[in-house]
Amino acid sequence: MLLMEKVAKLNRQNETFALAMIIESKGSTPRHVGKMIVYRDGSIEGTVGGGLAEHYIIEESVKALEKGQSKIVEYKLNRHAKDGIQMSCGGTLRVFIEVYQSRPELILAGAGHLAHALSKLADFLEIPYSVVDDRVGYATKERFPNATNIFVNEDIGEAxxxxxxxxxxxVVIVTKDGDDIVLKTALQYPIAYVGMVASKRKTITILQKLKSEGMSEELLERVSSPIGLDISSETTQEIAISIIGEIIKVSKETKPIKVKQLNR
Structure with a gap:
C-alpha cells in the first residue's frame, strides 16, 4: 500500500496520527523527498531519511499530536553550525508536520426529539454517531438514516x-428515563466525554445515588451536567446546538476533562 493510500485509510478510520513531509531540502541531506506517518506512540511508517534528523522529527511529531497543532520544523545537519544537530551532511531540511486528529464519535443514548436534532447536526458536521435506546419504534434507520450503528435492547445499559x-x-445521555443506568454504564468505559440532559436537582440526585453505590468521586467528576454551552437555549434545536458546541470545545482541549459545576 502506498503511503498516501495509508493516510487516506487512517483518516477514513478516524485515527489520530501525523504526516511528516519534507518540503524543502538544501545542500547535502539523507533525502530530498520523503514522507512518514507518525503515531502517538512514536512508531512510524515511511521515512524522511533516517538518522538523527528523523529521530528529532519523530519527537516533534509526537509533541504536535499531543498539542493537536500542525507545525513546520527545520534542521541544520551540521554539527559545527550554530543551532545545528550532530550530523555531518551539511545541508538543511524543512519538514511540515501535519496533524490528523480523530473526530468525536457520538453515542446518543436516547432516540427522542433531542437525539434526532443532534443527529441532524452531526450529519451536517460529518461527525459519526451511533444511537442507543430501549424503544424499537424510536431507534430506527428511518429516523437515523446516517447512524453508524443502532443498538436497541429493553435493558438500555446493555444496549x-x-x-x-x-x-x-x-456519550450524550438524552433518555426518557434510566439516566442513572446509562451513566453508570458509560463511566465503566475509557470514554472521552459523558454529558447528561437533566435538571440541576436531578443531576445531584443521580450523582449522589451512584456515589452511594460505590462509584468513585474521580469518575463522577467526569460527568458534564447540565449539558451544553450556556447560550440561553430553549428550543430543542437550540439545546442541540449548545450540546454539539460543548462537544466540539471539549474535543479541541488538550487537558483532561474538567469538572462542571453543578450549580451552573
Whole structure:
C-alpha cells in the first residue's frame, strides 16, 4: 500500500496520527523527498531519511499530536553550525508536520426529539454517531438514516455495552428515563466525554445515588451536567446546538476533562 493510500485509510478510520513531509531540502541531506506517518506512540511508517534528523522529527511529531497543532520544523545537519544537530551532511531540511486528529464519535443514548436534532447536526458536521435506546419504534434507520450503528435492547445499559464505547466516544445521555443506568454504564468505559440532559436537582440526585453505590468521586467528576454551552437555549434545536458546541470545545482541549459545576 502506498503511503498516501495509508493516510487516506487512517483518516477514513478516524485515527489520530501525523504526516511528516519534507518540503524543502538544501545542500547535502539523507533525502530530498520523503514522507512518514507518525503515531502517538512514536512508531512510524515511511521515512524522511533516517538518522538523527528523523529521530528529532519523530519527537516533534509526537509533541504536535499531543498539542493537536500542525507545525513546520527545520534542521541544520551540521554539527559545527550554530543551532545545528550532530550530523555531518551539511545541508538543511524543512519538514511540515501535519496533524490528523480523530473526530468525536457520538453515542446518543436516547432516540427522542433531542437525539434526532443532534443527529441532524452531526450529519451536517460529518461527525459519526451511533444511537442507543430501549424503544424499537424510536431507534430506527428511518429516523437515523446516517447512524453508524443502532443498538436497541429493553435493558438500555446493555444496549450501551453493545455500542462498546472507547476513548473516542462522546456519550450524550438524552433518555426518557434510566439516566442513572446509562451513566453508570458509560463511566465503566475509557470514554472521552459523558454529558447528561437533566435538571440541576436531578443531576445531584443521580450523582449522589451512584456515589452511594460505590462509584468513585474521580469518575463522577467526569460527568458534564447540565449539558451544553450556556447560550440561553430553549428550543430543542437550540439545546442541540449548545450540546454539539460543548462537544466540539471539549474535543479541541488538550487537558483532561474538567469538572462542571453543578450549580451552573
Amino acid at each position: 450501551l455495552r453493545e455500542a462498546n464505547p472507547n476513548e473516542k466516544s462522546y
